[in-house]
Amino acid sequence: MSDTYIAIIIVLMGIGSLLTRAGYLMLGQYFPLSKTVSRGLRYAPVAALTAIVVPSLLPWTMGEWPQLGAEFFAAVVAALAFLRVRNILFMIAVGMAVLWLLRWIF
The missing domain is CATH 1.20.5 (Single alpha-helices involved in coiled-coils or other helix-helix interfaces)
Structure with a gap:
């Protein structure tokens, strides 16, 4: 070329x-945009975040169980934080802090 x-x-x-x-x-x-499309676009950030996080939690080969590593526990803590506060930025901050802490410890 x-x-x-x-x-x-x-x-x-x-x-x-x-x-x-x-x-x-x-x-x-x-x-x-129609109201339906505008309403659907509200979920784009959540869908993008899910597309980034979920592949690191699920196995890449068929028949394997998800690995219970630092990412899994950080995701669980972040989900619980979101259910408590209902703020996506807080959820991201808590999840990243827990992930960094777990990776630093282990």
Whole structure:
């Protein structure tokens, strides 16, 4: 692959990323979202956080049980903290603090 080819690919991917990310900001007034879509977008941060956390808690091969490591206990403590306070930022902070503490201890 030549340097020109790589540069063209980088520029095209940058343009594609710009159009997909900024397209709604530029044209959003012409295409309003329905109430159902707006309501569904409220769950996007929770879905993203779940997509990041759950793969580290579940086994990668079929037939294995989840490993009960530091990540598992930090997730349980974070979930309990969320149920108590109902604040997602507090949950993330508690979960990360417990994870760091457990990794430091073990």
